[in-house]
Amino acid sequence: xxxxxxxxxxxxxxxxxxxxxxxxxxxxxxxxxxxxxxxxxxxxxxxxxxxxxxxxxxxxxxxxxxxxxxxxxxxxxxxxxxxxxxxxxxxxxxxxxxxxxxxxxxxxxxxxxxxxxxxxxxxxxxxxxxxxxxxxxxxxxxxxxxxxxxxxxxxxxxxxxxxxxxxxxxxxxxxxxxxxxxxxxxxxxxxxxxxxxxxxxxxxxxxxxxxxxxxxxxxxxxxxxxxxxxxxxxxxxxxxxxxxxxxxxxxxxxxxxxxxxxxxxxxxxxxxxxxxxxxxxxxxxxxxxxxxxxxxxxxxxxxxxxxxxxxxxxxxxxxxxxxxxxxxxxxxxxxxxxxxxxxxxxxxxxxxxxxxxxxxxxxxxxxxxxxxxxxxxxxxxxxxxxxxxxxxxxxxxxxxxxxxxxxxxxxxxxxxxxxxxxxxxxxxxxxxxxxxxxxxxxxxxxxx
Numbered sequence: 001x002x003x004x005x006x007x008x009x010x011x012x013x014x015x016x017x018x019x020x021x022x023x024x025x026x027x028x029x030x031x032x033x034x035x036x037x038x039x040x041x042x043x044x045x046x047x048x049x050x051x052x053x054x055x056x057x058x059x060x061x062x063x064x065x066x067x068x069x070x071x072x073x074x075x076x077x078x079x080x081x082x083x084x085x086x087x088x089x090x091x092x093x094x095x096x097x098x099x100x101x102x103x104x105x106x107x108x109x110x111x112x113x114x115x116x117x118x119x120x121x122x123x124x125x126x127x128x129x130x131x132x133x134x135x136x137x138x139x140x141x142x143x144x145x146x147x148x149x150x151x152x153x154x155x156x157x158x159x160x161x162x163x164x165x166x167x168x169x170x171x172x173x174x175x176x177x178x179x180x181x182x183x184x185x186x187x188x189x190x191x192x193x194x195x196x197x198x199x200x201x202x203x204x205x206x207x208x209x210x211x212x213x214x215x216x217x218x219x220x221x222x223x224x225x226x227x228x229x230x231x232x233x234x235x236x237x238x239x240x241x242x243x244x245x246x247x248x249x250x251x252x253x254x255x256x257x258x259x260x261x262x263x264x265x266x267x268x269x270x271x272x273x274x275x276x277x278x279x280x281x282x283x284x285x286x287x288x289x290x291x292x293x294x295x296x297x298x299x300x301x302x303x304x305x306x307x308x309x310x311x312x313x314x315x316x317x318x319x320x321x322x323x324x325x326x327x328x329x330x331x332x333x334x335x336x337x338x339x340x341x342x343x344x345x346x347x348x349x350x351x352x353x354x355x356x357x358x359x360x361x362x363x364x365x366x367x368x369x370x371x372x373x374x375x376x377x378x379x380x381x382x383x384x385x386x387x388x389x390x391x392x393x394x395x396x397x398x399x400x401x402x403x404x405x406x407x408x409x410x411x412x413x414x415x416x417x418x419x420x421x422x423x424x425x426x427x428x429x430x431x432x433x434x435x436x437x438x439x440x441x442x443x444x445x446x447x448x
Contacts, residue, residue, distance in 0.1 A: 023050025024352030028360075030054075031175035033155050033165055033188065035062055037069075037131070038323030038340025039181035040138035040149075044082050045348035047145040055147060056165065056173065058154035062139060066131040067211045068247040068254030070232075073122035073430045075338035078345050080124055083144075087137035093246050094125040096230040098420055100389075100404070103237025106285040110404035110418040114232075122430045128232070128254070130247045134337075155182070158191045160314035177360065178319045179347065181340065184304060186325035192314045198307045200328045205303040205386060206261035207331070208277040210295040212253040214246065217294070222287050226253065235288055238392040240280060242288060253291065256331070257281065258303070260390070265302045273298050303330045305383065308376060312368045317361035320368070322347065327375040332385035333419065333429065339375045342434035346371055349438040362445055370441040374432065381429075385419055 028051045032039045035057030043053045071079065071092070079085050100110035114126045142149060155165045163178045180188030190197040217223050226233060232245040239260040247254045259280050269276075277298050281289060306328040312321040323340030350363040391397040403417030416422040419429075 025355050026351075026357060026359075027051055028176040028351060028357070029174075030351075031056065031163075031165060031173050031178045032181055033178060034181035034183060034323075034325075035059070035139075035149055035151070036181065036183065036323075037135060037138060037337045038344065039179075040135070040142050040147075041079075041084075041341045042179060042181060042322060042344030042347065043142045043147045043149075044084060044138060044145060045078075045344040046351070047142065047147050048082055049348055049352040051348075051351065053142075053147045054173065054175070055142070055149045056153040056155055056167070057149065057151050060152050062149065062151055063132060063135065067209050067252075068128055068245060068256070069131045069134055069337055070245075070334040071127035071129060071134065072334060072338055073118055073124050073126060074335075074432050074434070075341040076124040076127055077122070078341055078434065082141065084137055084141045085124075087140045088127075088129055088133055091133035091137075091249055092127040092129045093230070093250060095128060095232050095245060098232040098234065100418060101233055101235045101285070102401075103235050103240070103284050106235065106287055108408050109236075109401045110416070110421065111407040112418060112420040118430065128245045128247055130252065130254075133248065155187060158188060158314075158319060160191050160319040161316045163314075163316060163318035176318070176357065177351070177364075179322050180319065180325050181322045183324045184306070184328045186321065188314075188319060189309070189321060189325050192311060192319060192321055193309060194315070198309050200304040200306040200324075202262075202265075203303050203305050203330055203383070203386070204260055204262045205258055205330060206265075206300055207259070207303055208255075208257040208273065208280075208298045208300050210255045210257070210277075210298040211247070212255070212291060212294045214251055214253050217253060217291065220290065223290050226291070234389075235285060236389040237284065239390050240284075241389045242281065242284075242292075244291070255291070255295070257292075257298075258331075261302075265300075268300055270299075273300050276300075304328055305330055305379060312372070313364050317364050320347070320364050326371075327379055329375075329379040329382045330386055331382070332389065333378060333382040335378050335382065335429065339378055342374065342432070343367075343371050345434040346438040349435045350442050353439070353442050363442070366442050366445045367438070370438055374434075374437075378429070381419065381425070388417060388419075 030051050030053050032043050032055045035055045043055050047053045096115045098112045099108050118126045154168045156168045157166045164174045166172050184200050235242045241258050243256045312326045322343045347367050400417045406413035419425045
């Protein structure tokens with residue numbers, strides 16, 4: 001092999017920073033490919049348990065593109081226990097509630113109380129935050145723990161039998177295990193699948209993402225209430241919806257404007273994105289359109305969903321997929337990043353339970369089984385919401401609205417077509433403990 005061979009880690013001692021836990025009996029050298037949210041979260045989870053971790057990121061500067069992101073309790077509890085939340089406490093917004101609104105006039109058709117209910121029921125608040133602030137918090141915690149994060153390191157090939165990752169400039173990194181958190185365009189996925197990739201597919205949805213400086217909204221009584229009510233507001237209508245909330249400590253108003261679009265993304269013209277976005281929502285609630293009129297730049301993204309693939313583990317069992325490389329999903333449950341955080345938690349938990357490197361194969365398979373069940377279930381739920389939110393006015397829309405009207409009217413209910421409020425769905429989504437469930441799954445593997 002050409003190039004410089006590098007062991008995938010540089011640190012050899014367990015972490016000594018706050019938030020670490022007793023190391024497992026087997027400490028591994030682990031290489032994480034991809035320095036996004038999922039990759040860094042996984043690095044934190046592993047390093048806390050004493051493993052030596054290197055992250056390879058292809059970008060020349062570490063950062064995260066995009067705007068707002070939601071941190072629900074199922075991932076928020078993990079981040080808090082890992083010591084990450086201390087790095088974003090002053091950047092997050094803790095919304096009071098979430099309201100679904102009729103596209104035409106903004107009237108409330110569904111309501112979920114988030115504060116203090118989610119803290120009381122699930123241990124931590126429901127957060128919203130700028131993606132860049134979330135990413136910075138994960139990076140800060142990772143480096144505090146001693147994770148080696150290496151930029152300008154685009155991985156172009158693997159030898160999964162070693163395992164080894166080779167960068168485009170010829171460096172070769174070896175480790176006991178390689179975790180591919182390299183996103184929807186994963187290079188590793190093809191290797192895992194034996195040379196024939198099964199790529200994520202377009203869903204026919206696209207989304208404009210934009211932010212507005214809240215100072216531009218404060219003096220207009222038609223829209224200033226969106227800042228003072230401290231909530232998430234989601235206008236839903238035929239083939240479209242607009243999710244909104246404040247981020248960056250309340251200084252920015254985040255908007256995700258989703259719509260049906262089956263055209264080829266290569267034909268999209270960025271120079272007309274703002275006017276195209278406005279045209280999609282003509283005739284909607286005039287207050288919403290007032291906010292849209294304040295948007296001066298936007299980026300349009302195709303929304304994709306991963307195909308179900310037969311395995312996340314290479315034949316050697318030394319290369320595994322994680323996050324969007326395995327289970328990309330549309331954002332209609334706001335769980336994409338949370339699933340990657342859960343993946344990292346589960347993998348760290350099971351790898352720290354083995355008593356010999358010979359058990360790594362069983363551990364990887366246990367991770368795959370548990371996380372496939374969870375993430376593909378969430379992927380399906382997200383697609384279902386994409387149908388529910390986008391009904392045209394008519395019988396289906398009226399049935400949906402009736403199914404969540406009790407929340408708005410203050411009546412008791414035992415089920416709801418609003419997935420944030422439905423008691424069964426809420427417990428499944430937010431009550432799930434990735435570390436605990438992985439421990440249970442591993443116990444069945446080893447016969448305890």
